[in-house]
Amino acid sequence: MGAFHTTEAVPEHRTAADWRDALSETFPTADVSVPGGDGTGTLGTVPLGPVRAVTVRGGRLRLRWSGRPDAAHRDQPLLVLTAVEGAVVVDQGDSSVRLAPGTTVFCDTARPTRVDLLRGYHVKCLVLPRRLLGLTEGDLRRLTTGPIHPESPSGALLGQLLTRLVDTAPTLLQGTGGTLVRHVVDLISVLAEERLHHAADDVPDTARHLLTRVQDHIERHLGDPDLTPESIARAHRISVRYLHRLFEYEDITVSRWVQRRRLQECRRELARRQAAGRTVSAVARQWGFTSAAHFSRAFRTRYDMSPAEWRRLALRHPDAAGPTRPAAPREPLRTAAA
Known part of the structure; x- marks a missing residue:
């Protein structure tokens, strides 16, 4: 179930092109580039109904989405990405955020987004249609403004859940993955709502x-x-x-x-x-x-x-983390008393 790709046996002069092609199949809406020509790595992907479980590790890599302002943007994928090892920098227009291992971030590819995976990285992610979470455009913007740190209860649960799902996806029986992923998406939705609207009861x-x-x-x-x-x-x-x-x-x-x-x-x-x-x-x-x-x-x-x-x-310096004082992320709705 699923597919596994490695550049290990590919001739050195072809690794960058081979690596780009493999990643373009996994992230078909992304502009894939290999800074410095260091096109080596391993890629695993497993379809789980409308969702794909993906694990990537290797040399430097950049994924860029230009954004889709038209009505078709609701079908654009949303990435729920957890950094396992190495340095990962995510820029979604507000500021550049460097992810520490164990940190999870939501990437909305319907908006201009850049993910820089630096040398020695290892990431796991779910790729799902953004409409599956049932969030409004405003909520999606807030959800993607900052990372979810593993020190928080929801961050620890989300990171562990995503990692376990990606790791076990290749062993799931046919038909089981689709059922399981529905429960996972429901849980992600709950965690997203908890992050976005921790004080929603106080806001009309x-x-x-x-x-x-x-x-x-x-x-x-x-x-x-x-x-x-x-x-x-x-x-x-x-x-x-x-x-x-x-x-x-x-x-x-x-x-x-x-x-x-x-x-x-x-x-x-x-x-x-x-x-x-x-x-x-x-x-x-x-x-x-x-x-x-x-x-x-x-x-x-x-x-x-x-x-x-x-x-x-x-x-x-394309990999720069951002300006000396990056833009503050937009925060969730606050209560009138906050």
């Missing part, structure tokens, strides 16, 4: 659902320079005052939320080698900044460096 359902819709609206119109609290409130037929009250649950103003998301997208775009020919001003305009001077000041305030300095650092 209507406010939480409306806030999610507002945040989705902001994502769709992030590049519009006319995106303002007034236009957002008008689009949802609420007052500006009530809009500001909604964002009190996030402990941030709506204007600052919009600016933070724009800065995160600009930071991601400036780090792309394919965008090296674009001016900083053009990138700023793409994401709704009308003043280059204002953009530069806001970028420096948030990241302790200018946009040009960040671009030089990111292009010179």
